[in-house]
Amino acid sequence: MTASVLQRLVAAAVSCVSLSSVATGVLAAPAPAASAPPVASAPAAAVPASAAVPTAPPAAALPNFADLVERVGPAVVNIRTAEKIQRAQQSLPPSLRDGDMAEFFRRFFGIPLPRGDQRDSPAEPAPSESERGTGLGSGFIISQQGYVMTSAHVVDGADTIYVTLTDKREFKAKLVGIDERTDVAVLKIEAQGLPVVTIGDSDRVRVGEWVVAIGSPFGLDNTVTAGIVSAKGRDTGDYLPFIQTDVAVNPGNSGGPLLNMRGEVIGINSQIYSRTGGFMGISFSIPIDEAMRVADQLRKSGRVTRSQIAVTIGEVSKDVASSLGLPRAQGALVSGVVPGGPAAKAGVQSGDIILKFNGRVIDRATDLPRLVGEMKPGASVPMTIWRKGQSRDVTVLLTEAEGPASAATPTAAPRSAGNGLGIAVADLTESERRALDLGATGVKITLAEGVAAEAGLRRGDVLLRIGNVDVSNAKQFESIVARVPPGKLVPLLIQRGGVTIFIPLRARAADAR
Secondary structure, three states: OOOOHHHHHHHHHHEEEEEEEEEEEOOOOOOOOOOOOOOOOOOOOOOOHHHHHOOOOOOOOOOOOHHHHHHHHHEEEEEEEEEEEEEEEOOHHHHHHHHHHHHHHHHHOOOOOOOOOHHOOOOOOOOEEEEEEEEEEEEEOOOOEEEEOOHHHHHHHOOOEEOOOOOOOOOEEEEEEEEOOOOOOEEEOOOOOOOOOOOOOHHHHHOOOOEEEOOOOOHHHOOOEEEEEEEEEEEOOOOOOEEEEEOOOOOOOOOEEEOOOOOEEEEEEEOOOOOOOOOOOOOEEEHHHHHHHHHHHHHHOOOOOOOOOHHHHHEEOOHHHHHHHHOOOEEEEEEOOOOOOOOHHHHHHHOOOOEOOOOOOOOOOHHHHHHHHOOOOOOOEEEEEEEEEEEEEEEEOHHHHHHHOOOOOOOOOOOOOOOOOOEEEEEEHHHHHHHHOOOOOOOEEEEEHHHHOOOOOOOEEEEEEEOOOEOOOOOOOOOOOOOOOOOOOOEEEEOOOOOEEEEEOOOOHHHHH
């Protein structure tokens, strides 16, 4: 290879390196020859700040529950229940208790032979007693003296209750008390110096905060699951408003604690929403504040005493609130008053709306039973009610809770309505008024058609009030209805089967019913 060829190859290589350096900006450009003028490099194009790629914020660290579980876990227990079953002892008839036949039954069927002088005795052996497991659940220790809290449905109906600690010690528990209304039960085991949980404040729970459940789903002891609070005050039709979470809760978790990030118990895992029997992302816990109030009474007396005002109540709908002049739908609508009860003595009437009890606002009808139940029987409590477009205050003397009474529903022959409400009425007899405890108010509906039938009114209902006007007789009813303009929304107070409800009707022209 000649020197000229070598020179051309070296020059080509240097040129390639130089081009690559300019293109990538990684390799430094070769120094120019001394005889060549320096090459000015083009300035890099400036990148606007707004066009710069944003830097992702640092990812927030997920919570670590290890320390919490290590601290609280020993105070969470496994609960299993059993029932006693009587099992008769198998025996042979007296004629077959001797000889080869007896030996045959003993060997092939496992029937034991009587011993000694019992061989010839015709008496049947005493039945044997054994246990059969009936359920599994969870609980947590609330006192070093051995008191354990769990759900009522975990231990209800059990003959024997066993509590197992995390150190594998097992105790036979005594049922101190049970309250089915709140689904709370308290047990007692004979042990001292036990680890206990810290009780939190369920009123301070915030939607969106992290929570942890510890329990024994399907018998798997001390299983830990976590999630967030999805909602508070969730009304499922029970006595208490629940804490809703997305924490995985399955059969066996019932009775276990729901914990906040400070390791405090804020609820008792009680229910799930499921179409399959397993967890579907929605679980409910009993607020610990109410559960502890119940537990304290159970520990003192073994039962829970609650107060009553002796009324039946319902929700206040938006239409009812609007038709009655309430600023918003709130309170508890009184649909029935027990004669001679605390509310009746205080002057409360069917159709009243209870807005406040003991100074606390009633947002939903389900708030009232809980607030009344918190008070002790014999207390005098102020109450604010809404009646005929204005509020008024009454004082009610609470008594111990008992069931409400009911009344019969009258009937009569129908006739044509002929008015914009589509209702025909008739006067009540004196005996009907006494049976319904109505006094001088009320007429019986004999026909409901058109708008009345569409709203759910029917023959046999008792009409007590139109708007803010009490209805005493059929003549007065006709006079009131004649003054109702078409298109106006009118609330009717109706009594049906001992229950009083408001039904709003929008009046029509008399010939358009």
